[in-house]
Amino acid sequence: MEEGLLVSQTQKRKKNRKQSQSPSCSQSQSQIWSHSPSASPSPFPPRTHNRTAHSSNHHSSSYTQPHTHSHYSHNSNHHHSNSCLNRRKATGLAKRKAKKGLSPNRRKKRAATILSCWIQPMSAQDLMVELKPAQGKVGDTVTLNILDYSGSALMYSWYYKPSTRNSKEKLILRYSPGSTSQTPNNTRQKVHPNGSLIIPNLVLSDSGDYKVQIKDSSSKILRARAPLKVYGTLMKPNITLKNNGIILEKGIVVFTCNTEKSKLPDIRWYFQNKNLIRNDRMTQPQTNKTLIILPVKREDSGAYQCEVWNPFFANISDSFNLTVIYGPEPIKIFPKPVHGQIEALFNQNLTLECQASSEPPAQYTWQVNGSSRAENSGNTYTISQVSWEHAGTYTCMAMNNITNSTISRNTTIRVYEDSGGSKLSGKVIAGIVTGVIENLMKPNIPINSTSNIIENGTMVLTCNTGNEYLIIARENAGT
Structure with a gap:
């Protein structure tokens, strides 16, 4: 069926040389952008396709593309090709004429015109840019190599877009392999004959997005991109405490690691000279710049440090000693x-x-x-x-x-x-003495001799008492 349609179209063109090519096929060149190692599928339909034309009032076309599995239908809105600007209009026109009772031959010619748009010769090639080394520091040299390109380049053009917001892309230089000339030729950056870009003596402002555009001998325009990050030395950070007053237990602590740049480097926290192990009371919202402890406990007291770092440099702050106030606890x-x-x-x-x-x-x-x-x-x-x-x-x-x-x-x-192995307290001893004093009986003194007492003689007097505890009480009382 496809061959018959093409033959019909050829005969028509021989009869009328003035008939111009369908405006829907005004473009035949393909442009490929590759922003990552997995490039986007080509927006054009493949050369190999299956097409069935019907003589009824309804046209449908189905294209099978390997790997991308794209499906194109004239009855749908999924038209991804930009090579034929008026293809959708042509398809709609063919339907309207078919409804008006056009002959099968006219419908075949229109279908052939649309088909010729889809099968224009084209070529696609995926490109990638590889950085060596993958990361760079100030003063180093980095090379941006073009991979997977085997064509014949007429011109290499390198562009640069700073990583700052709302920045614009600008041309760095152009290189012509045929004349081996570079424009401008007084730039720090240079291009190898194979199109690779060399950037020596890196500075921080070299960080950004780089794009290469290749115009080859087949008039194709190929593009690829790669980001570059340049790292520099880091200033010593310092830690500040949001609540500078007394830190009471069960309160809140907010630490901030202050750096000299608005764009934060990576930050690590240390406690007692070891990597801080976060617990469920510690949070670091958004970035590690802030450390929040809620509620704070006495075991959080100690020395804190923060460290700023990148793949090449690091710098650590002085210790910040945190004291948590609490107590006194039960005695x-x-x-x-x-x-x-x-x-x-x-x-x-x-x-x-x-x-x-x-x-x-x-x-x-x-x-x-x-x-x-x-x-x-x-x-x-x-x-x-x-x-x-x-x-x-x-x-x-x-x-x-x-x-x-x-x-x-x-x-x-x-x-x-x-x-004597038993304990007597002061109260017990006092009780014994008191008891002895209160229970003393009236003593009496008997006379041992019934004879008369002669001066310068001997007389024995005895004080008799009925209290048997007298001696014990006197000894214990110390009397």
Whole structure:
């Protein structure tokens, strides 16, 4: 069917030499852009195709293209080719004439005209640009090599677009392999005979998007792009704290890593000279420039650092020491009281210790039976040679001088004396003495001699008492 249509068209052209070529086929050159290693499929239909023409009022054309699986239909809006500007109009015109009762031969000629548009000779070639090395630093040399091109180039044109926003593309230079001339020839950049671009002595402003355009001997225009990033040295950053006041536990901390450039480099955080391990209380919104801790805890206290880096350079900040304020926590007293009491051996030394976790460290004050002892403002209270008078209630008070928070705890000191393996406290001894005094019977003094007492003689008097505990009480009472 295709061959018959083409023959019909040829006969028509021989009869009428003045008939011009269909305006829908005014272009025959293809232009290929390759922005990445996987280039976009060609917008043109392939040369190999299947076409079925019907003599009815309905025309349909289906084109099968390997790899891209593109489907073109005159009844659809999916026309991707720009080589035939009026192809859609021609197709619509053919339908309208068919509806008006045109002869089958006229419809075949129109179909042949449309078909000739699709099968114009064309050629496509995918290109890529490879950077060597893949990344560059200030002062280095980088080469942009053109890959997968085997044609004969008439002109290489290299363009550059800065990476800044709203920047425009500009021509760097052109190179003609035939005359081996470069225009302009006084640029820092140079072009190899194979079209590769060499950029020596890189500077930061060389970062951007590079495009090569090749005009080859077959009048094709081929293009490819590649981005280039140039890295430079980095200034030393510093850390600032958003809330410069007191950092209380369960509050919020916002760190900022300040750099000299508005466009942030990559940032790493360190804690206590090790890579910071983030927990569920830490967030870094958008970029690592900001570190937020919420809620902050006492274990977050320590030295923080931030480091700016790129593939070639790095610089780290000075340490920022964070102190989290908390406490005082509930007091602990040592020796550990048993049922709220501490036993002290008579005539021995006793040291009481008060501990309350706090930041800054707590200030301590002691009270004995409700009276303050200014001379013992510390977390320890020492009693030398415990006596019965040291028994009583001891109170430890701990205060945080930043939060002005104060807590206290009481304990009772019980003094005892070790007597033959048994313990006698001051209260027990006092009870014995009191009992002896209250139960003494009236003594009497008998006279042992019934004879007369002669001056300068001897007389024995005995004081008799009925209290058998007299001697014991006197010994225990120290009398």
